[in-house]
Amino acid sequence: MRTDDERPQNSPETAGAGTTDAEAADASGTGALLDAVCRGLAQLARSAPEPPRRIRLQDGQASVEIEWPDPLPGVAGPVPVVVTGDAEQPDEPMNDLHSFVRAPMVGTFYHASSPDAPPFVRVGDLIEPGQPVGVLEAMKMMNTVTAEVGGRVVELIVSNAQPVEFDQSLIALAPVPVDQEV
Amino acid sequence: MRTDDERPQNSPETAGAGTTDAEAADASGTGALLDAVCRGLAQLARSAPEPPRRIRLQDGQASVEIEWPDPLPGVAGPVPVVVTGDAEQPDEPMNDLHSFVRAPMVGTFYHASSPDAPPFVRVGDLIEPGQPVGVLEAMKMMNTVTAEVGGRVVELIVSNAQPVEFDQSLIALAPVPVDQEV
Amino acid sequence: MVVPLFSTILVANRGEIALRVARACRELGIRVVAVYSSADRDSAVVRFADESVHIGPAPSKDSYLNIPSIVEAARQTGAQAIHPGYGFLSEDPDFAEICEADGIVFIGPPAAVMQQLGDKAEARRVMGEAGLPVLPGSTGALSSAAEAQDLAEQTGYPVILKAVSGGGGRGMTVVREPAALRSAFNETRAHARAVFGDDRLYLERYVDDARHVEVQVLCDRSGSVVHLGERDCSVQRRHQKLVEESPAPNLPARVREAMWDAAVRGARAVGYVGAGTFEFVVTQDHEFYLMEINCRLQVEHPVTELVTGIDIVREQISIAAGEPLSFTQSDVRCHGVALECRVNAEDPARDFAPAPGELVEFVPPGGPFVRVDTHAYPGWRVGPHYDSLLAKTVTWAPDRSQAITRMDRALSEFKVAGPGVRTTLDFLRQTLAHPLFLTAQHTTGLVAASAAPDTPQQEVPEPTR
């Protein structure tokens, strides 16, 4: 759920800070700009006789710099450069190694099937793909939420009986090494 | 003078061709600007005797910098490349080595002070800075047009008695080597 | 309206109409909740709203048609009312009923009225009884092809077969001769079963070379009914309206007035509440017949707003809150002429195929007497999931000729460009310049006739919205 408080406004106060202003602009312009820059860069790098040593890309306060080590004498090979355009969704509380059980629709998420029942899962549990991990109530219908992939429960992100929106992360799972698999 | 014929329209016919469409977008989009800059850069890099060591491109808050490794000792030194924000006006009929006498205002350009008089300059003439090269009539006032720099006349771009707008190139001058100076 | 109406309204729609409704809420001091599918994360209404709820993935059936998600979103955000816009759930009586049962005000007519008028055969019957002119044809659903054949003999050909649960130009077939009736009956029934889950059909006389004229009504809960004049929507392509205007040009005052009266009588007959539209077919002889009644806001409502000065969405909200109409019929005065053009992201050169893509450039027209309703902005990616309406351009002028030249000016300065993006801007300008349109002699066959003059016109005067 996004509220207007999170969004920058065109007020003199917020516009006064360069970053907020630039962020407001980001919504539409910068993506295309970056795409164009990256394309141009790739062409440039290809057309030059040598691979680049350093690429620095700046937009407002954000900047990315890639530096390659000086080529060793005798070794010349080109260095592949991968620049991804889109940033990761910033609302993930966990790093990329985790996977998430997400809400399949809008509703209220419950850890257990009833107030008296034990929760479906607890932190530390190992779960299998397809295993029920909670219920989502929408319009008085209880919908079982299942995990698409297996893993170890590292966090119950959404507390019991909390409203959630579609695709919201409910439970964080860590991948399980092969020898530990259930 | 620009006429609407030169500008792309959002018609299905012109929009139908991918390139025309992209040109239409060019009018405002930064992406297109960057493309152009990158193309220009690539040309520059190719035309220079040496590959560049560092290219820095800035547009507003965004900037990109590419640096290549230092060339090996004994091989020729780095060539500085300067990229300025504004591109050259693309409507110049001559290459960058020429300078131009430009119209100081809107009016009608005459090669001579009267129909019977000889022209101020002819192709091949060597002229000095400040020398009169034509007259510009505006509201029945005759204004003498003088050359700001000297050089050899290589082209009378605007024919006699032709209307011109401000800053229009009237006469192309080639620089004169030092030993040939008048 | 000194009384606070609602403190929060959820807008259960997307695109330009979601923004349109959100704007009305904002002007009334009402908090706006937007809902969005994964494809609409960066949409204009999400940027505009006070709060937004992600309700589902891109496909409409899982997001904008997902009743549980939408109702839950309203609950979670404390919305007391839901505005459904047009399309999606706007004419779904079940949704209206669920809202009511949940204590959420559905901004639209009562579910029972929607149910009754959504059954096109039933609507035909009720309105016929109320004295509205309906085309000769069946009084209820047809039981067999044989019954259809008998009826067609009585009414005379051509006739049109329509699905009872259809509407908006879908589920209908024009039949021009007896030999074609049986197979048309079977095909239309199969189609209706597949698309609407209801294979009942009815039959009417079909009118060639007709105009489409509709009357806007507003009705409050206390039984006041006013009309806001009429709109001519005869410029259509395959039952999709392209250009709309108010008032209807080239229509005698007595015909116009008779249509207003018919709409008001019809609205009274069913106890209509809210904003509604009575769509009529008008023959070359200025006879008019009811086609259908739309229980929602129309895409083309701005033309009525510009000639009357009445904000229809504001009135919808006010009516839903139980307020009486703040004006009477005699307060409604129409000034000048308003014209709307729907600018779609479609490629006229490829049979109007949707032409989505990122809008690298998007500069809508402005200046005197031009209104633009759009959810697009530079950088917005027109997706393939929903309809291709990009912007409604509306112009006003003291007379029709000026409204047309003004529209041409506005469309000429509208800049839309991006990889893959095509629009109907130039097609619209060509249409406006057609001699039949300029002289208001056009019928719903105009676009088909212009595109292929030799093809016999087979346009059915019923658009989607």
Added chain:
Amino acid sequence: MVVPLFSTILVANRGEIALRVARACRELGIRVVAVYSSADRDSAVVRFADESVHIGPAPSKDSYLNIPSIVEAARQTGAQAIHPGYGFLSEDPDFAEICEADGIVFIGPPAAVMQQLGDKAEARRVMGEAGLPVLPGSTGALSSAAEAQDLAEQTGYPVILKAVSGGGGRGMTVVREPAALRSAFNETRAHARAVFGDDRLYLERYVDDARHVEVQVLCDRSGSVVHLGERDCSVQRRHQKLVEESPAPNLPARVREAMWDAAVRGARAVGYVGAGTFEFVVTQDHEFYLMEINCRLQVEHPVTELVTGIDIVREQISIAAGEPLSFTQSDVRCHGVALECRVNAEDPARDFAPAPGELVEFVPPGGPFVRVDTHAYPGWRVGPHYDSLLAKTVTWAPDRSQAITRMDRALSEFKVAGPGVRTTLDFLRQTLAHPLFLTAQHTTGLVAASAAPDTPQQEVPEPTR
């Protein structure tokens, strides 16, 4: 207007007003020639026009004030008429005369009328003779500080010293006590000499806590004079109008009507032709006095257009072509309320210093009853060379309260961003929310009083445009 007016018009201006005029020409089927300085190569009007001529470098004096270049551009492009917009050459009688001498129609009043009304002391005299109320003061230019002192004793303090060739809030000083008069006289005279090349001054009684109300007139060549109602322009900052509205709120009908009559009488007295504005100061007791007459289109003309439905620029062109007015006074009906906010590229936090830069994001508001006049677009670079007006946002509603909430909504959705760019959007919203404005109790001192409540208000009720 069946007769072709002109085939080509040159627009001798820049920014939003050049585009506004170009739009009117386009709608009339007239070819548009834009002129531009080096700073305006990529301007909206250059993109819009049929043809464009580069007339000089960025500084106005060498481009938009460069008469020979502009006249030559008109000749080269075959323009039969020049529309000067506002500012720049629009009130220069010499320019009007040169155009006339060259066989080019100057779209504005005759040079002689501009000459007469441009002399503020002379305008005061002529209008006083015509029976218009003028403030007590001098009947012509003052010969000395001593004469000023005598006059001030007669009229009573405070008084205001004004340059005869001034106007638009420049070249004037308010004097509150006799001791300050002599030095004020000398300083104002020195200033007038330096700025206007004419050190003549005149003196009037000064009114504190006044409102600024102006009447729009249209006059054709055959002597028909109509007024289009009035505008209240009391929201000003240092004599610059920020918010304008029509009709003037909180003004008794008899006062309003008396002002209309005065303006019509004044226009008749000097044989006015074209669009003109009579600016009045209105006291707390609803007494009104003529301030000055503007012989051109005003920035704020859209508010009048929205309440009357009359396209003032179209009428200017028609009048200049010798057409009689197509309507009479009784045809002019005002509906509802229109409000205009000037969105400037200025930083309110830095005393409204111009804040130019590239507009990375520029999404103007839209939707119901919102008009935006702007030359800006995404990617446009707001330069430091000209005024900081970025966009005029105009809203219409049936009543003032709705027009204000609609304006607040529109300003709230206006997105302008870019490195270094600041706007007055939020400042305008704060101003609209001021209790004195909401209740229409405000005077020209509103902004100064809001900014610094303890500072004695010294606003002079005369804006630039």
